[in-house]
Amino acid sequence: MESKGIDQMLSMLRASSAAAGGRVAEGQNTPAGGTDFAQVLQASIxxxxQTQQQAETMAANxxxxxxTENLHEVMIALQKxxxxxxxxxxxxxxLVSAYHDVMNMQI
Known part of the structure; x- marks a missing residue:
């Protein structure tokens, strides 16, 4: 159960890293203009x-x-x-810092 979640998280991190680098991750289709930052950000959020909701559910259970819930699994989920x-x-x-830097640039 835990290795599936870790593998999924690693897959998402690799996809985010590839998207940030402008590359296409394995098994992903991107629009002709490149990656959409809003979609990457929304998927990350x-x-x-989802990680927080899963941890809260495990803690409540x-x-x-x-x-069915072990203390160490609950603590690991909460830490993740x-x-x-x-x-x-x-x-x-x-992002806020970069925005401020751009807004303070003189043209």
Missing amino acids: AQVS FAAGNS ANISFQEMIQVRNK
């Missing part, structure tokens, strides 16, 4: 949201006493959600 959220915040900070 959706992935972070564990707190309710469901025997936290790390992905922190990464998203750093990307946002870089």
Whole structure:
């Protein structure tokens, strides 16, 4: 179960990295003009949201006493959600910084 999620996350990171570099990731079709930044950003935000929802569900199930959830799996899921959220915040900070740099440029 965990390796599927990790493989999916690695696949998404590779696709995002390829999109950022202007390359086409394996098995992806891109428009003739290149990659759409808004779609990449939206997909990344959706992935972070899904990771957080999954971690919250696992934590709620564990707190309710469901025997299907192990403490270490819940803690790992919560840490993954936290790390992905922190990464998203750093990307946002870089985007805001770049926006301010562009807006402060003299023409």
